Amino acid sequence: MSGDRVRGFPAFGRGGRRVRQFAASWWGRAWVRAMEETALDAEQLRKGRRYAYTGHVGSITVSPGRLAAPVYGDDGATYTTVVHVERLADAGWERLADEVAGSAGYLAALLDGEVPHDLVAAAGDAGVRLLPDLGDLQPECDCADFEFPCRHAAALCYQASWLLDADPFVLLLLRGRGRAELLAGLRRRGAAGSPATAPPEPAADGPVGVDAVAAYAGGLPALPVPPPTVAADPAGGVVFPAAPGVDPEILRRAVTAAAGRAAALRDRR
């Protein structure tokens, strides 16, 4: 599932969110705190915050143990900035999965975009650290600054907290596993640890179809009353989102045309 292990996020761009606290979620704030408390120079943090607000950070790539983005300096240069995060060992993942599988609410919260306090605490008790702590975020930047973290790495960390706000699975990916991979692992231990089963086919519980003699034995049942007459009304359906290579307007027109044809055909009855 390598595709699941690298996620790219478009650049935030200029302006927008200026709030008193950088991250909106408690786990996002924990992330920011881990970075800020490591910092030796508050000036770099201030500049990093400004960079984050003013669109100095390009698109961010998240992968296990690694957060990376190009950061555009005031000097016009583009720096390659990376923040390393410690990955959980396989054993740690197993223990975390045990915790999540033990309480359906944990998974529900994660799927709902929340990191439950209880889960972090329970994982901690099992020796699994989900949230980064002081010194867990290791910046690396090809700028010439000596500061630690430099303004570029600080900017990247600040913006990463916005990603965490929106999707806790970003945190889990940084810790080493993608969302699909994690969910598959949970499924494997679902239902009191029973072994994984493939998604069942409808036929799994019996032979395909019905016995021919039985099918004919039903005789000739009366047909139900036909549906009522309706005017063509293509608005009855759903709104289609855009997709690569698919114009929602074409879909909409196709539905409208189909509705008209269908109504005309019914009129001939």
Add this chain to the structure above:
Amino acid sequence: MWRRCAVVFEPADPPRAGRLAFWSPDGGPPPDDVPGDGGELTVAVPDGAGVTVSTVAARRLPVGTALPLLAEAGAQADAHPAAAFWSAAADVALHLVARGRLLPGVSPAGFDAWRVGPLDADDVGRIGALGAAMPGWARAVPVPDVGGVRLPAAYPLLRAFLDAVADDLPRDRDADGTAYAGRAPRRVDGLRDWAAELAAGVDAGVRVSLRLEVPGGDPAAGPWQAVVQVHGLADPGLVADVAPVWAGAAAGFDARAPQDVVLAVRRAARVWEPLRRLLSGPVPDRMVLGDDEVAELVDGAARRLAAAGVAVRWPREVERDVSVRALVGAGSGGSGAAGGRVFGAGALLSFDWQVALRGEPLTAAELEVLAAARRPVVRLRDRWVLVAPEVVARAREGSLPAVAAVDGLAAVLSGSTVVGGEPVEVVADGWLARLRERLATPDSATPDGAGPDAGVAVPAGLTATLRDYQVRGLRWLVRMTSLGLGACLADDMGLGKTVTLIALHLHRQADPATAGPTLVVCPATLLGNWEREVRRFAPGVEVSRFHGPDRSLEAVTGGFVLTTYATMRLDAARLARFGWALVVADEAQHVKNAGSLSARALRLVAGGAGARVALTGTPVENNLDELWAILDWATPGLLGPRTVFRRRWADPVESGDEAAARGLARLVGPFLLRRRKSDPDVVPELPAKTQTDRPVALSVEQVALYEAVVREALARLPDTAGMARRGAVVSLLTALKQICNHPAQYLKEDEPVLAGRSGKLELLDELVDAIVAGGGAVLVFTQYVAMGRLLRRHLRGRGFGCELLHGGTSLPRRQELVDRFQAGAVPVFVLSLKAAGTGLNLTRADHVVHFDRWWNPAVEDQATDRAYRIGQTRPVQVHRLVAEGTVEDRIAAMLSAKRELADAVLHSGAAALTELSDAELAELVVLR
């Protein structure tokens, strides 16, 4: 005939490539006229008690080509059952597609494919019923590679056919190559994520419901359990418990289902917190409920969950149909209904809780059982009954404090009230229920005079023939006032509210309990009209004006007293002390601002009155604050205090709450009678054209000007003769008519202030307000272009669209103005009569106002007929504004008295009047 063939459907990928195969059930080749490509088909057909598999000749048609055939076949008697079935299936598919129930997706083989969806409950039921009716002949092709002879399951095959139709119809020959629009299959594997996202929550994914279980089927035994059930959105018939879904053993649910389930349960727990416990274990399958939690579910939590998409299914073993209603007026005041004022001030009605099981009220003994209940399940009538704590509390409470009679009536009429902040259904029985029935049907008397109000006859003293709808209005007013209730008669202007009210006054004189003087409060402009109508329709009845500096009530013993809103404000206390049998507020929209001095004075004046009636020609029901002000005056307390009315009714109604709108309509309906000119039972009774003289008083300024001009002219006239005299007379008459119109016209002021200076203008404002509020349109005629300009400026200044047509208007411009008026762009059209030549068709107008008088009635009629001509569908009402006591008022009388003079005027207009003697002239023009 293809219809006699058996038909099977062969699905394909993409679905639109699916085909229908036609074959002869007797095993022979299909008839020659059956379309399609020839080929062979392996079918299983019944053979005695078993089936025989054989290969037959068949013709195949792609689903898109077959659709028109299937669509036409219908349920024809000679159709083969399989043909009839697929024809019915085609109809169901077309019904879905016609409603736009189409979703784009990716077929298993990776092609662009449409399918039917989302399906609502009716669709699901219909498809299920159709699937159950699929005969073996319609699916006779055996499933390959299975043991024994097996035919396809009905539901999946039917669904495949529906999707094939759905995949075919959106395609366009001209769009080949475009995914989802062209016919050629396109690989779109890359769109699977998009398709899944689009389907999620629409026709893929799950929803959950809760099934409540009682251990061992005995609701009294032990704790209840809530069991989570999982429903497939793709196939709403699909239901499973959570455990098999977790184990991957539930057919129809995929590997994502557990995630969807935990999310759905989490969201349900936001609606009802105890469900959070389901999430504490690994599998959210079931939880034990405490009695208090069952009680919460009964008490509204289940309803909130259902609203959030989580249905709650109650155990079959318990009865839940328990309702609590407030019973108003049980056993109280029954005798009072016969005629007494049961809703007068201080009257009370009892107010009791009534608990019913399946609609049957509980007995006192059963209520005791209920009141003693300690659990949400109670044994009643040999059944376990689920009762909300609120029900138990109300059973203990028994009855509530008695309510003011009018409040009780309001609750009964609207069918609901609010107790402790909660809406409660209200019922009545006995006399109150009968009264509600009676009030709910305003025209309860049948046309032939039967019905509860049949005793109300048109009073003998009335010298007018009431039209049927006016008789109905009279009966309604009599009924309401005799019950001690107020009423608002809001008929369109011109339907005869005044004469109906005069009839009510006369009717009330017959009974000593209701006899006595009637006070009419109206705008000053209508005083003259009231006085004339009373004299005309009730000759002999006293009518006096309480108006002006010498006003007095001393001589009043009965009949009508007329006053204005302004005078009433000044003398409210004096008027209030007089014992009025009836107080009438005419043009009651004047008190729409309940805090105004007028409104407060009107309340004071009517405080001790025997009855109150509000009259208005504007649609008050459109403005709820206005409605409250008027009805709260007519029947104090009916709608509750203003703030409560706003919160309970006005705010919900104005934000589109239809239930509130219906409740309010039921509540106010009995108190408001509004007939429109266009009502089917009113129209036939109306004459096509009604003429009304509208007498108005001159303003103080007008009186001064008028008297000065008359004095000066009469002093000069005896010394004139010949041409000079003629000129002097004509200019005198012209000056007087201008003064009657408006002082500003006579004084030729440039930028005059117009309001408050002319009685005619005040009345015109009243008329235009009422006409425009009712959606009507009006022509205003004046002989003076200068007056026309003043009117246009004034009306526009008051916010009415208004145009002016006069002799100087160019022909193209005339047509443009007429078109604008006819199209409804402006509701008021002022015309200077000399300009109104032939060819003007102004049938949009349903009112005509003659702002000034013509000596010649024929000219007036000609003007009126602009509105009343071919194409006019509504009755036209003509208002002639007449300044009281002036030359305008007297000229008509003089013309009818002096025939030869009338003829002369007819031929030569005002010039004929120059031949009058000085004395005759004085008689004509002196102000009285």
